[in-house]
Amino acid sequence: MVEDHLFQHLYGEIGRIPLVDPHSHINPHRPAARSLDEILGYHYYTELAHSAGLDKKALAAEVEPRERVRAILAYMDRFDNTAQYSWFMEIARTFLGFVGGELTAADCDWLCDSAERLMAQPSWEEQVLRRAHVEQVFLTNDFDDPLEGFNTRRYVPCLRTDDLVFHLDKPEVRQRLARATGIEVGDAATMRQAITKLFEHFTRHGAKACAISLPPTFQPGPGLESHLTGMLQLPERNSPAEWSAAVFWMLAEHCRDFNLPFDLMIGVNRRVYRDGVYQGQDLFDQRTSLIQYAELFNAFPSVTFPISVLSSGQNQELVSYSWIFPNVVTHGHWWYSNIPAYIAADLRARLEAVPKIKQIGYYSDAYKLEFILPKYNMYRRLLAQVLADDFVRPGVLSEDQALALARLLLRDNARRIFNM
């Protein structure tokens, strides 16, 4: 096999670009893992092990953590073909000193012991960040997060709004909102006041984005506030499609007024597999279209919408919408799309048709810092390969231009778009 020196060179240089990771679920109070259980508790492993036959009971909260790890490791040879297994192997090798060729239940104790010893080091968080070459990580904060006690320049707050848009009919959500804002929400007007309070709180604490995940059928539109008032006053006459759209529209107005981008993660149905493991129950319906958001994009020209999608069919729409709408930008490779086959295809199309300043290349979606490295390395390899094959070798870009493009995707576009 001929070595691909160009690819190797690009991949090496891309690895030197310091990262801004614009979407994660990191807990800034405990950003790194403290045990292997916190690594393999990531839903990708519990759901793949369960899908491959592992009984959910082996993963229950009351099971001793090391036995949960052992159970997953015992099933790994059923899914060691997957990209997700490769992430874990890279973590084991890079962070835990594993040197073998396969991971099995026999490695459980050694791995757990190594993890506990290494992760207990006071410098662990810094070590992990340095090896991943990541400078800033965006969070996913509940609307009632106090946002205190952590470095908000390293861990950038982001207002996650699913609860407000889809669960405001639940009394506990309204109680949390009352506690967070001091406002008892009883109609559209008080809801608007409460949202203003939240945006004030978040932007005061350095928040750089508002974010939400949306089901495939969602269609935002203006002028639905009476439905929201109706739901709040007569909950039994509940029409979620309308009042959800009303809350969503208020959020977009606040993004405009507070100069925050609005991250839309489009296409997920929740609880499709009802007996699935925790966070392993959601799936998509390919029959969704960005046309559902045309009214939104038209109504808020000053709001930037970084868009994540779940399928390559939807990515083709995203490429075209980002090419046409100034306020639509491509955002990472989300969830079920985040495997090499789909990243490569989606990335290639974006690079060929979307202005390069409008592409946020990737985010980790990680719950623990250790996952940033293997996920970004997967992306960096694919990016290097696409740049080598489709841009540098055909003479479209020089190597330096290709690396400058990579820097936009991995760092500079996120910093500019999120006003950092």
Add this chain to the structure above:
Amino acid sequence: MVEDHLFQHLYGEIGRIPLVDPHSHINPHRPAARSLDEILGYHYYTELAHSAGLDKKALAAEVEPRERVRAILAYMDRFDNTAQYSWFMEIARTFLGFVGGELTAADCDWLCDSAERLMAQPSWEEQVLRRAHVEQVFLTNDFDDPLEGFNTRRYVPCLRTDDLVFHLDKPEVRQRLARATGIEVGDAATMRQAITKLFEHFTRHGAKACAISLPPTFQPGPGLESHLTGMLQLPERNSPAEWSAAVFWMLAEHCRDFNLPFDLMIGVNRRVYRDGVYQGQDLFDQRTSLIQYAELFNAFPSVTFPISVLSSGQNQELVSYSWIFPNVVTHGHWWYSNIPAYIAADLRARLEAVPKIKQIGYYSDAYKLEFILPKYNMYRRLLAQVLADDFVRPGVLSEDQALALARLLLRDNARRIFNM
């Protein structure tokens, strides 16, 4: 051009894996062809020739078989770019001793003579099976098939249920059902009894799967038996979506009770091109989703559903649903998806994201044994290439691991999933 030795090695070794072909339309009483007309009568050739301009009349039953062959051969230079042409060329070369570069009407008599001479050999069936390296072939049996007079270990029965689910409103179907089961079906309860009889008959004769093809709009669900009773008792108040779903649900219950996987082939509309050749009239609508089957997958956790789809958009859903639902497995590359461009893309995604024990790699869908070899060779080449490029060369799998994975896809998964 640099030789790809890794690909060559993998392809060679993959060719040594004995096959289980888990879906075909082979007639076990006449599994191999007896003439070239039985080869070129395969709808892929009649429909491509007709699509390329051949009048349907040239293919009619009353035309002398050799003239049908000549007519198709005369049109082949209009579609000799297609994968389907390549299958025929491989049959002509491997089985019939053809050595030329192109097939034309001028080859008709020589090919027909060769075919008749060779296929008349008593050992022909064995020769064809041996060259394709196939050990077991699944059939597609009508519900009233007596399942007698053939070796059911080699030719594995499979209960095909389209007639029951979609044509039970036709008197002739109910008459066939009455003859097969001794039960006059008049309501949901008697229908259930009749289905039980069929499952008893099929499992007693070694059936290993129940199967059905489904239109893009189909949505199964529980609790619709009254619609079935209604249709049977008041046929004029016919609501096919509901009573079809009721029969389907009963079949799923029987798959659960008789421990049979339920093969779902999702997405085909029948008789779209009404004047098309026999079996060359069906097409799909890409707007379908596996979400339509979420209720089914939830309701029958103990039933394995091997799923076939018709588009790469739907394949992306299938990859995700198989990754999440323990009882959903990927099944082959069906019909309009069964060309190299789509197989390669769909296969790559499955290999990266679906547990390897949950993938049934391929099936021939053949009507005559001779097609197993070229179709599987096409798949084996693509599999070898994906394994070489995406798994072995990047260091994800060793060559031995890659071949072990191929063996799961071509043989072991089918044997385990179908309880053989």
Add this chain to the structure above:
Amino acid sequence: MVEDHLFQHLYGEIGRIPLVDPHSHINPHRPAARSLDEILGYHYYTELAHSAGLDKKALAAEVEPRERVRAILAYMDRFDNTAQYSWFMEIARTFLGFVGGELTAADCDWLCDSAERLMAQPSWEEQVLRRAHVEQVFLTNDFDDPLEGFNTRRYVPCLRTDDLVFHLDKPEVRQRLARATGIEVGDAATMRQAITKLFEHFTRHGAKACAISLPPTFQPGPGLESHLTGMLQLPERNSPAEWSAAVFWMLAEHCRDFNLPFDLMIGVNRRVYRDGVYQGQDLFDQRTSLIQYAELFNAFPSVTFPISVLSSGQNQELVSYSWIFPNVVTHGHWWYSNIPAYIAADLRARLEAVPKIKQIGYYSDAYKLEFILPKYNMYRRLLAQVLADDFVRPGVLSEDQALALARLLLRDNARRIFNM
């Protein structure tokens, strides 16, 4: 990097095939550009510059043309990754003598001066045609185009019918129709007479096709003429889906009677981004299906329908529909699909599954002749690569056979299908 001699050879030979460009927006009275403003006024550049941040005002009609050019050039380093930028770079190098590595606002005056000097040559049109190696170019003619004053053998008229099908409810359209045909349309019968007049006029002037672009939801069907009469007589009771379908059906009947292919360009929603630049407002909805046209394809077996689609999901349907329906042929790579990533994927599938005589490879969609060269070169590179990798190297086709196939796609199929 190993040189790919086979690709180079095929690309070189493919470049020698004289082109028939079967769809453009060329104005036959001013086919070539006269200034750089006419090149960069192409919506691909205005929309990408606007999407990347350029204020629409900088592109307004009252702005001095050279300043419009300067504004776009100043934004090009924001989208110099795109295929569209590559087309312009190829124009600058091939036609204007540009030799630099990047195009910026600093190049504006030199480029404009060069363009004006070169384009003023009396032989410019001939030079451009010769360098692109194009012999015949199809036009897009309004229904009331007099079709006079140009060489209709070089610039082939094509009756564009969007106005008739979608805007007949507008008085100005009916007035234009009355002026063009002498018929005041007041019901379905007079509309039919008017259409007959148009077809007579167009075919007398050498028209070789009827064409239309269609929204994703459009569904033609027979028997809706009363809706058309209703709309014409009681405009306030307007039901566009029905009367549009009625006009469309009449057009299909005339294509049959006048022996003209009917080009369908399926999937575009108009004015999605309402504040977009001129011609930069339209986008698609991936949720469309060719099943919506099944009735049409069945009803008009003698009419050939060259079909253009906007997504790869829809292309997979198109591959299958062209493989089954004798009267459906694949037509180019349209608009948002016209970037290398999607062309390559769509082309590969067509070449593997659609009879080779039923594929019209490419069209330029150009407004000025200068764009034919870079757009076709992009396609020729992709075609050469797919032929090299998937056909010649695996031994499916010889080099000569591959080149013969390319000739069908670039020239001979268009000539045969459009009866030239």
